Amino acid sequence: MNRFLIISNRLPLNINIKDDEIEFTPSVGGLATGMMSVSQSFDSLWIGWSGIDQNQLTAKERKKINLELKNEACADVNLTPEEVELYYEGFSNKTIWPLFHYFSQYVEFKEEQWEAYKRVNQKFADVIAENMEGVDKIWIHDYHLLLLPQLIKERFPKVTIGFFLHIPFPSYELFRTLPWRKEIINGMLGADLLGFHTFDYERHFMSSVRRLLGYDINMNEINLPNRIVRVDNFPMGIDYEKFQNAALEAQKRSVRDKSEVRKELERYYLLYPDTKFIISIDRLDYTKGLINRLEAFEYFMEKYPEYRDKVVLVLLAVPSRIGVEQYQQMKSEVDEIVGRINGEFSSINRTPIWYFYRSMPFENLVDLYNYCDIALVTPVRDGMNLVAKEYIASKTDGRGVLILSEMAGASKEMSEALIINPNDIAQIAESIKTALEMPLDEQIERNTFLQKRLKRYNINKWALEFLNGMEKVKQSEQKFMGKKLTTAIQNKIIKELRNADSAVFFLDYDGTLTGFEDNPKHARPDDELYELLDGLADNPKNRIVLISGRDKDTFEEWFGKKPYTLIVEHGVWYREKGEPWEMIEQLDASWKDSIRSALEFYVDRTPGSFIEEKNYSLVWHYRKSDPELGPNRAIELKDELTSLVSNLNLEILEGNKVIEIKNRGINKGRAAQKLLNSAPADKIIAVGDDWTDEFLFAALPETAYTIKVGMSKTMATYKVENFWQVREMLKRIVTE
Numbered sequence: 001m002n003r004f005l006i007i008s009n010r011l012p013l014n015i016n017i018k019d020d021e022i023e024f025t026p027s028v029g030g031l032a033t034g035m036m037s038v039s040q041s042f043d044s045l046w047i048g049w050s051g052i053d054q055n056q057l058t059a060k061e062r063k064k065i066n067l068e069l070k071n072e073a074c075a076d077v078n079l080t081p082e083e084v085e086l087y088y089e090g091f092s093n094k095t096i097w098p099l100f101h102y103f104s105q106y107v108e109f110k111e112e113q114w115e116a117y118k119r120v121n122q123k124f125a126d127v128i129a130e131n132m133e134g135v136d137k138i139w140i141h142d143y144h145l146l147l148l149p150q151l152i153k154e155r156f157p158k159v160t161i162g163f164f165l166h167i168p169f170p171s172y173e174l175f176r177t178l179p180w181r182k183e184i185i186n187g188m189l190g191a192d193l194l195g196f197h198t199f200d201y202e203r204h205f206m207s208s209v210r211r212l213l214g215y216d217i218n219m220n221e222i223n224l225p226n227r228i229v230r231v232d233n234f235p236m237g238i239d240y241e242k243f244q245n246a247a248l249e250a251q252k253r254s255v256r257d258k259s260e261v262r263k264e265l266e267r268y269y270l271l272y273p274d275t276k277f278i279i280s281i282d283r284l285d286y287t288k289g290l291i292n293r294l295e296a297f298e299y300f301m302e303k304y305p306e307y308r309d310k311v312v313l314v315l316l317a318v319p320s321r322i323g324v325e326q327y328q329q330m331k332s333e334v335d336e337i338v339g340r341i342n343g344e345f346s347s348i349n350r351t352p353i354w355y356f357y358r359s360m361p362f363e364n365l366v367d368l369y370n371y372c373d374i375a376l377v378t379p380v381r382d383g384m385n386l387v388a389k390e391y392i393a394s395k396t397d398g399r400g401v402l403i404l405s406e407m408a409g410a411s412k413e414m415s416e417a418l419i420i421n422p423n424d425i426a427q428i429a430e431s432i433k434t435a436l437e438m439p440l441d442e443q444i445e446r447n448t449f450l451q452k453r454l455k456r457y458n459i460n461k462w463a464l465e466f467l468n469g470m471e472k473v474k475q476s477e478q479k480f481m482g483k484k485l486t487t488a489i490q491n492k493i494i495k496e497l498r499n500a501d502s503a504v505f506f507l508d509y510d511g512t513l514t515g516f517e518d519n520p521k522h523a524r525p526d527d528e529l530y531e532l533l534d535g536l537a538d539n540p541k542n543r544i545v546l547i548s549g550r551d552k553d554t555f556e557e558w559f560g561k562k563p564y565t566l567i568v569e570h571g572v573w574y575r576e577k578g579e580p581w582e583m584i585e586q587l588d589a590s591w592k593d594s595i596r597s598a599l600e601f602y603v604d605r606t607p608g609s610f611i612e613e614k615n616y617s618l619v620w621h622y623r624k625s626d627p628e629l630g631p632n633r634a635i636e637l638k639d640e641l642t643s644l645v646s647n648l649n650l651e652i653l654e655g656n657k658v659i660e661i662k663n664r665g666i667n668k669g670r671a672a673q674k675l676l677n678s679a680p681a682d683k684i685i686a687v688g689d690d691w692t693d694e695f696l697f698a699a700l701p702e703t704a705y706t707i708k709v710g711m712s713k714t715m716a717t718y719k720v721e722n723f724w725q726v727r728e729m730l731k732r733i734v735t736e
Contacts, residue, residue: 009144086116125151150190163191197409243393279372296428369394398444401435500682511689535734571671617662669699
């Protein structure tokens, strides 16, 4: 691997300036922790915001800070207070954050915040551009930088770009409410590999791409006009060994060396040995479900009074976005509910909720994880949630029960936890009771499975899998670049044609010589195309074969008077200039009535779709249908037709937004072979754009020049991006 850039909103360092002293401390968090190990394993540079405005520093302070950042392999993107307010506090956290977490009632759509978001993403792109020497990979992180992949790709098209979204991606119905939805999607599609925590988020993103931009999607690949973007899910892990070892180390400490948190927990347990501790650790954020969690705990205390003096909820709420109104209101509400519960259920010596509104050092967090009997992790929407994983990693003896929201990404891989709906207060309360009464052997059995999985798929595994995914994309891209029909290859083709005694050109029509139309009847050849084909045919050494899925009546109207060989309906009909049409093989069309009713049913269910009837095939078109509904109906139709076509000796051809049913064994490749058997040629060129042309490419000899139009996988030797490039190549052949 060459030089490697990591890009995130914040650098993995905190900078504090006090009394002319500058202090650097590592950031705490899943991304910073995980990516630092990756960063240190390669020749890498981490680019992000340092958290300070360098414009307010003295020259001496700036020099010292930038020198220290350089020593730590970091580079600062300097942001002004106004940019932080509008881009970070504004668009990132008042538009993207609530929208992507399904809190549409908190979303703001402000143009000035959007403009600031664009400017800051451009700032990041400019700093990246200054540090691109020797760089072959860039990994961008999270929702603050959704426009950045495309900004980089435009300036550095050959660099491999990965983007990982650490929060959920919402359903299309919610995402479409964003005024700048297309700009956001196009920005993300600048990446070569897009990563999400779960398949659901990946699926939502694909749906938005298909419905907003109309790109074709095959499995987890998006076919852009000039390249392929791969999308996959990579559930983020934690530094398992770090938490496990820290918990083991804490247990070995003498009484004097133990943390105050652990001393207090053990002191309380000595006084009340029947106490069970429930840990709740989260940022004070409306997505974390704190209000529901507290109300569920209150409901539990009311319903099961026998546990009132036996349970303590340790509630650690880490301050977050203090200046945002919704967070201030939430803080007041949490304070009120905690006060109400403690007021109602406290006794002289015992308080049911220990409430801490602050962050805690790593050692204290591990002590809480290790000591508490239950972890209550109930976000109403969360990208992954690493607290659940950290709790399990810290349970050195296997004891403990994790209660986990089904709305957290972590629930997809932690099914041994007690999975709950975070909006169901009664279910959460019942899960608390289940956890308190769960036998020790069951706790250990559940946690053993969880720990093995977390240890195996840790943060390093996650990062390396993503990097390996980027490497595979790069290799695939290099393979594609090797197939690109370059000017040098065109020169070679022209030279060989000049020296050949005979040449045959197999040319598909729709998508190859001309663009697609919503209605196929509207895609008539233009004057330029006629002139181009006539120019090729004027050379007596050339034989022009238009080989298409079109019906013979249409081609008779368009090309009947031209000196071309016509093969239509994928190889059913054949015609030489001045000769009548003839069938390459005798076929039966009596099967149509058996199939037509099924196609008509799908026309009724799919607005915008229609049936085209050819002499010996039926075609269902869905180009004008909803870009999400059409492909889904196509899958259903193929499934329904499978048994029918096999019984009738038919086959299904899937083209570009069409499904065609025809007699089995009839295809372009078979027709081309018959033509070449009767009239061989020194040089063969075949050009096509969709799946039906793969039969043609496969049937031709290895010496043929086969050319695919578009970015999808192919058996062709070379690729071009669009039909305009096909025309340019043919124009060169005519003129040179």
